[in-house]
Amino acid sequence: MxxxxxxxxxxxxxxxxxxxxxxxxxxxxxxxxxxxxxxxxxxxxxxxxxxxxxxxxxxxxxxxxxxxxxxxxxxxxxxxxxxxxxxxxxxxxxxxxxxxxxxxxxxxxxxxxxxxxxxxxxxxxxxxxxxxxxxENRKFHDLRHTYATRLFELDENPKTVQNLLGHSNISITLDTYTHVLDKMKEKVASKLNDLYVNMGVK
Structure with missing residues (x-):
């Protein structure tokens, strides 16, 4: 920027x-x-x-x-x-x-x-x-990937991301951004852990 x-x-x-x-x-x-x-x-x-x-x-x-x-x-x-x-x-x-x-x-x-x-x-x-x-060297298309990655980082629904990107089906979106979604899974696990801590569950 x-x-x-x-x-x-x-x-x-x-x-x-x-x-x-x-x-x-x-x-x-x-x-x-x-x-x-x-x-x-x-x-x-x-x-x-x-x-x-x-x-x-x-x-x-x-x-x-x-x-x-x-x-x-x-x-x-x-x-x-x-x-x-x-x-x-x-x-x-x-x-x-x-x-x-x-x-x-x-x-x-x-x-x-x-x-x-x-x-x-x-x-x-x-x-x-x-x-x-x-x-490092990137393609112009990577700007599109940056947009999608930001949406996932903001917890946007994959179906919404699919529609915004214009992918023909949800599987293309999920397959393309598997690495991002894996990180989001870790984030969810961390949130669940925090929830249980706040509840006093050990």
Missing amino acids: KFIKGHELEMLFLTAIDTGLRQGELFALTWKDIDFDNACINVNKTYKTVRNIDTGKYEGIIQTPKTNNSIRVVPIPTHLINKLKQYRLSQKKLKLKMANLYHDNNLVFCNEFGNHLDSSNILKKFKKILTAAGI
Whole structure:
């Protein structure tokens, strides 16, 4: 958090950490998808780069998520709402500055010309931040894992975590976060022990 402060991609990283959206979902996100009044994001599409069979070139496409569960509503914490509002204002100023060079796709996260972000470029910048912060090499997807881990640490129900992450079934959530859930089991055992101590049971 300290090392992304003031970075050009600060809001992208913050939103990933605070909502658990996949990279493709973040890249496809438009301002229309953000409901500031109800403090939530409507996740309904994803962006990916594919190779055109005819030309051999790679091009970006917008798709609907693979499963119905991926189409979901994710709540936004208050501190992120305020930052997103400020970010939108700065983006509007950039549009005016770039004038005709800016392609207004109404994207929340885009390059200086208003176009979709490039995943390889984002990864390079992400790794530079990790190096500067002294954190071992991670993938962008690990920001999503951080979000889920925090939810479990806050004792959130696994079914709720599944819905927020957009997993197709609960087993994916449980299998992915087995290590976190094991720690939570230890926490439960400790709580039970404290309960019996308070009850005077030996």
